[in-house]
Amino acid sequence: MRDVSIIGIGQVKVGEHWDKSLRELGYYALHAAMKDARLERIDSLFVGNMLSGELTGQEHLGAIIADFAGLKGVEAVKVEAACGSGAAALRMGYIAVAGGMADFVACIGVEKMTDKQNASVTSALAMAADGDYEALHGLSFVSINALLMRRYMHEHGYKKEDFAPFAINAHANAVNNPYAMFQAPVTQKQFTEAKMIADPINLLDSSPIADGAACVIIAPTAIAKEFTDRPVRIRASAIATDTVAVHDRRDPLFLEGGAISAQKAYAMAGVGPHDIDLFEVHDAFTIMSALSLEAAGFAPRGKGVALALDGEIGLSGRIPITTMGGLKARGHPVGATGMYQIVEVATQLRGEAGANQIKNARLGMAQNIGGSGATVITTILEGF
Amino acid sequence: MEVARFWRTKGQRYQLVGEVCPSCGEKIFPPRDVCPACEKEAKTPYTFSGKGEVYSYSTIYSAPEGFEKYAPYTVALVRLAEGPLVTAQLTDVDAQDVKVGMPVEMVTRVLREDGERGMVVYGYKFRPVCANQGAAAQQI
Numbered sequence: 001m002r003d004v005s006i007i008g009i010g011q012v013k014v015g016e017h018w019d020k021s022l023r024e025l026g027y028y029a030l031h032a033a034m035k036d037a038r039l040e041r042i043d044s045l046f047v048g049n050m051l052s053g054e055l056t057g058q059e060h061l062g063a064i065i066a067d068f069a070g071l072k073g074v075e076a077v078k079v080e081a082a083c084g085s086g087a088a089a090l091r092m093g094y095i096a097v098a099g100g101m102a103d104f105v106a107c108i109g110v111e112k113m114t115d116k117q118n119a120s121v122t123s124a125l126a127m128a129a130d131g132d133y134e135a136l137h138g139l140s141f142v143s144i145n146a147l148l149m150r151r152y153m154h155e156h157g158y159k160k161e162d163f164a165p166f167a168i169n170a171h172a173n174a175v176n177n178p179y180a181m182f183q184a185p186v187t188q189k190q191f192t193e194a195k196m197i198a199d200p201i202n203l204l205d206s207s208p209i210a211d212g213a214a215c216v217i218i219a220p221t222a223i224a225k226e227f228t229d230r231p232v233r234i235r236a237s238a239i240a241t242d243t244v245a246v247h248d249r250r251d252p253l254f255l256e257g258g259a260i261s262a263q264k265a266y267a268m269a270g271v272g273p274h275d276i277d278l279f280e281v282h283d284a285f286t287i288m289s290a291l292s293l294e295a296a297g298f299a300p301r302g303k304g305v306a307l308a309l310d311g312e313i314g315l316s317g318r319i320p321i322t323t324m325g326g327l328k329a330r331g332h333p334v335g336a337t338g339m340y341q342i343v344e345v346a347t348q349l350r351g352e353a354g355a356n357q358i359k360n361a362r363l364g365m366a367q368n369i370g371g372s373g374a375t376v377i378t379t380i381l382e383g384f
Numbered sequence: 385m386e387v388a389r390f391w392r393t394k395g396q397r398y399q400l401v402g403e404v405c406p407s408c409g410e411k412i413f414p415p416r417d418v419c420p421a422c423e424k425e426a427k428t429p430y431t432f433s434g435k436g437e438v439y440s441y442s443t444i445y446s447a448p449e450g451f452e453k454y455a456p457y458t459v460a461l462v463r464l465a466e467g468p469l470v471t472a473q474l475t476d477v478d479a480q481d482v483k484v485g486m487p488v489e490m491v492t493r494v495l496r497e498d499g500e501r502g503m504v505v506y507g508y509k510f511r512p513v514c515a516n517q518g519a520a521a522q523q524i
């Protein structure tokens with residue numbers, strides 16, 4: 001197996017891009033990453049995306065983006081794993097390069113969500129859940145997370161406002177990220193007064209619907225330095241699955257898929273949670289941050305929220321999370337999100353995070369979650 | 385609407401028909417043909433009692449397509465007496481009266497209607513066990 005590194009990164013600002021189509025967004029991110037890697041051709045293209053068919057009437061994304069980008073003849077396919085599609089695309093690219101099947105692979109995450117009305121997007125997102133046994137009963141994706149949050153509060157004795165630090169931290173960090181959707185802070189008061197979506201989840205527990213695209217170019221580490229001064233090594237990339245429906249889990253408050261994928265990744269990299277300098281969590285909802293921190297071993301069961309309340313998730317805390325704004329404030333273009341996380345960790349490890357730079361960051365981790373924990377991809381990156 | 389899709393699951397939706405594992409006795413809902421406890425094949429039908437208690441709940445204010453006219457409505461994870469959790473709506477109860485641990489029972493109600501000429505999909509919902517027996521008697 002060959003060692004693999006990221007030699008180029010690219011992203012577009014997350015937001016409502018009414019003037020840009022899905023293929024344009026994908027192309028812009030790809031173009032930026034190829035330029036960053038000083039590269040004019042690639043061998044393969046993996047496109048992570050969840051909802052292009054449902055929300056834009058376009059499938060066959062591998063070919064569409066390859067064609068639009070002028071990469072005639074290149075190998076190109078779409079990878080889908082709900083909100084985990086982005087990091088899943090990186091995992092597929094990683095397998096291709098590590099296995100010696102390709103040298104230069106572009107992995108894109110792209111999503112176009114703002115062409116449709118809210119109820120349509122809510123229905124589309126519910127496709128990440130169990131269609132016959134969750135969505136058919138009128139459950140939105142938000143409400144499934146709300147069921148987890150309510151039970152978590154019940155079992156561990158937290159109040160609703162205890163979840164505020166996750167949102168406050170994410171927004172504070174997004175202020176310095178020019179690619180973030182919301183470059184504005186939020187307060188505890190705003191959190192408490194935010195509009196309820198699915199009780200107890202309110203607007204500020206939730207990440208926003210958005211358009212976006214991010215891309216990384218990966219290549220064998222042995223030749224990475226020919227293309228960039230600051231390659232970022234992929235030390236681990238691991239996917240694990242769990243039941244799609246939350247009701248099918250023995251213990252809904254434990255993300256078993258998250259734990260398995262984290263353990264696989266730690267084993268692959270030969271490290272543990274104490275070695276990780278920053279962690280991009282999948283904070284689609286505040287409750288998911290807590291469950292992901294616990295599954296990945298950064299907090300014991302029921303203590304994920306306590307970690308945030310203790311101020312340990314900030315840029316100078318014990319384990320900084322959502323360092324560039326997270327899903328909450330950078331925005332959550334679902335199938336693109338996992339790739340934004342990778343680009344952000346790489347940005348930190350290249351020392352390019354500006355005011356948000358984690359001092360001496362060497363190992364960074366991202367956990368991208370599909371559905372409410374049914375697909376979990378853990379990636380560990382290392383700076384040189 | 386996909387008629388066959390809803391016809392296929394009528395046993396589950398109208399009567400809570402799941403499965404029981406012939407190897408280890410695990411009661412399974414929704415049916416999944418492979419026992420989640422022992423991973424052996426489990427295809428023996430088993431009808432659940434419909435009794436259970438609220439494990440968690442949420443009131444939805446922002447509803448998916450087709451459910452907008454029902455909002456706000458309350459959904460729950462219900463722990464069935466026989467063991468499994470099931471996801472469903474609660475009915476015949478005010479949202480503020482719902483508590484974790486509240487005893488509930490299954491009833492058959494309309495899940496959604498697709499316009500005047502569209503299909504009406506029925507399925508299980510859960511209502512409080514004690515409080516509502518009085519109210520139901522009064523309606524009669």
Ligand SMILES: [Zn+2]
Pocket residue numbers: 405406407408409410419420421422423424426
């Ligand atoms: Zn069994």
